[in-house]
Amino acid sequence: MALDILIVDDERDIRELVAGVLSDEGYECRTAGDSRAALEAIDQRRPSLVLLDVWLHGSPMDGLEVLDAIKVREPELPVIIFSGHGNIDTAVSAISRGAMDFIEKPFEAERLLHLVGRATETERLRRENAQLKKHADTTAYEFTGSSTAINQVRATLKRVANTGSRLLISGPAGVGKEVAARMLHAWSPRADSAFVSVNSARITPERFEQELFGEEQDGHLVRPGLLEMADGGTLYLDEVADMPLSTQARILRVLTEQAFVRVGGHRQIRVDVRVVSSTSRNLEKEIAERRFREDLFYRLNVVPVHVPALAERRDDIPGLVEHFFARFAANQGVAPPEIAPDAMAALQAYEWPGNVRQLRNVVERTVILTPLERLARIEADMLPAEIGSGRLGGDSGMSTLMGVPLREARESFEREYLRVQIRRFSGNISKTASFIGMERSALHRKLKLLGMVERGSEDGEG
């Protein structure tokens, strides 16, 4: 996106001349002929730089007064003053009132470009950093998974990335709702602007409005809010059901009007944000119990996306395990380890109540606690005890088996073995049979014989 420059001068010829010189260099220019138009243009969209004539004949405010008004609204916005010959004193006073520099009319195009280049340097660097950070973010927030459920989520995100549609992402804690929202942002035309995350559960109800809308005192900006920071980008409302009812009403107004008033302020601030929200709760129930506004729900839930619990998409576990082992091993400066089949089976059979976040923590803990020389191959006994408890052949299990006749011990083993394998393949009998090397019909017979009720379905998950 080009840097946006606002040119304010009462003389049309000068405005057009300057805009022509700057547009040729790739800047995007807007022009204003008086103070009112200038301030309106700034309120509509914050430019990267303002070039401001000191006189502004026939305008409600002169250039210096406009400069003061700009500094109240946007203290960091750079302003360069155009001064006529013979009013250098005014130009100097403009600098003491916050202008960055001044340029005397008539001026050489080269001098103008030099000053503009210098004044927009900070903005250019900020954008380059955002670009680099975005690249780092998209790699850090890779949305790993190839289960049917995740493929569907990815396809929906791709389909709507280019639109401005709002999304409501549901699913239990730690499944990757924020990762999905960041992917959407990275794929959208808003990727160069900010992704701002609002954690509704962490902000106290008393601070909510200040955090979201910012604060103003006597017309002076005290602190911009998260909504303003997300201008041009994406605002992620995490755990939206935790938002106080009074804030819900105000958010609804922002969504309808795309404008809001800062706490303590009077001026309407225009913003262009895409809102993506998430919830781990059942919002219909929250609405029925009058904790969540139904009208807001319909506004937010334009495109619903559901990310299921990890235990409902165990196909994703091997990919995630490898992804996280490779990442944490790299942090230790070692190659991605090989995952032994018994370790993978234990990881795949575990329930994962904390979902992907828990899986990531388990892998990180394992990598940190394992001596470097053993990191080349991960065996089941290297995993934390809670994961291993789903494993077979633990010592206590063996000693119990030793106390019973062979037939009973074998049945006990078979029952436990099949229970773990079936869970690992999400109840899919065909996949289980194929892994354990049995015909599907033989496995059915075996399960019946052992008195095991079959859970899940034939086709299980993808």
Ligand SMILES: Nc1ncnc2c1ncn2[C@@H]1O[C@H](COP(=O)(O)OP(=O)(O)OP(=O)(O)O)[C@@H](O)[C@H]1O
């Ligand atoms: N598909 C995935 N691929 C790679 N990493 C993932 C994936 N899903 C989740 N993660 C990782 O798991 C952790 C939790 O993800 P995230 O914060 O997106 O979950 P969430 O659903 O938003 O949970 P919460 O609402 O509790 O914050 C993060 O560290 C994230 O990087």
